[in-house]
Amino acid sequence: MLNTESVASRTQSVKPNVHVENIKRKTKIYSSYFIQQLKKPSQAYNHGEGRFTSSLVSIIIFTALVTASLFLFTNDLYGSNSPSFLSFFIETFLLTFFIIGLVIFASFLISNFFGPQHSFRTIISFYGGQLSAPIILVTTSIFLMLVESFYYGNALLTISLVFCIFILPLYVISFLLTKSNSAVDPLYGFILYIATFTILLLLFVTIVGSSKVGEYFNNMNHLF
Numbered sequence: 001m002l003n004t005e006s007v008a009s010r011t012q013s014v015k016p017n018v019h020v021e022n023i024k025r026k027t028k029i030y031s032s033y034f035i036q037q038l039k040k041p042s043q044a045y046n047h048g049e050g051r052f053t054s055s056l057v058s059i060i061i062f063t064a065l066v067t068a069s070l071f072l073f074t075n076d077l078y079g080s081n082s083p084s085f086l087s088f089f090i091e092t093f094l095l096t097f098f099i100i101g102l103v104i105f106a107s108f109l110i111s112n113f114f115g116p117q118h119s120f121r122t123i124i125s126f127y128g129g130q131l132s133a134p135i136i137l138v139t140t141s142i143f144l145m146l147v148e149s150f151y152y153g154n155a156l157l158t159i160s161l162v163f164c165i166f167i168l169p170l171y172v173i174s175f176l177l178t179k180s181n182s183a184v185d186p187l188y189g190f191i192l193y194i195a196t197f198t199i200l201l202l203l204f205v206t207i208v209g210s211s212k213v214g215e216y217f218n219n220m221n222h223l224f
Helices: 003-011 018-039 042-083 085-114 118-129 130-147 152-176 186-209 210-221
Strands: none
Touching: 018 042, 018 130, 042 085, 042 118, 042 130, 042 152, 085 118, 085 152, 085 186, 118 152, 118 210, 130 152
């Protein structure tokens, strides 16, 4: 009887770890979101700000994977002269993240002046909701580089970067402007977006410093 009570007492005392359960729950939510957006990326436009957190996670994951892939590429390019992983990762992650931020901010400005006035969080949700496929592409590029198939790994990385920085924003802008009753034609919205992004990028280069950003784009230049 005593042993039974002791076992029951121990069973009751063993409670699930709240933090672990919370992580599991959030991981399950994001996994479901990721698969849904992979199947139908345009669903992001139906949910708006409601999927902000998951969209932001996608942006962070994409940026981290791009940074890791760039490190593998740089390590192969420079060999023993390549920088340490930690310093390279932190610097490249931040630069890539800020460039994506400029893309989103430029989209936000054009949307608010010439299209439907969405919040900044909503624009992040629209953009991040399209990243499931690019995340898979960059993950594949990392795998290919790890098995020393750098040609194909670099190709996938380049496609992902070109798509997410240059093509995807135009798709988002196209959606925003065609849903608007503004007198501005979507074509001119594209042009205004490109001009806005270019100006913001030049300001970013000036503020951060041409040497750091120049080194960053020099590494990017070897991809093409």
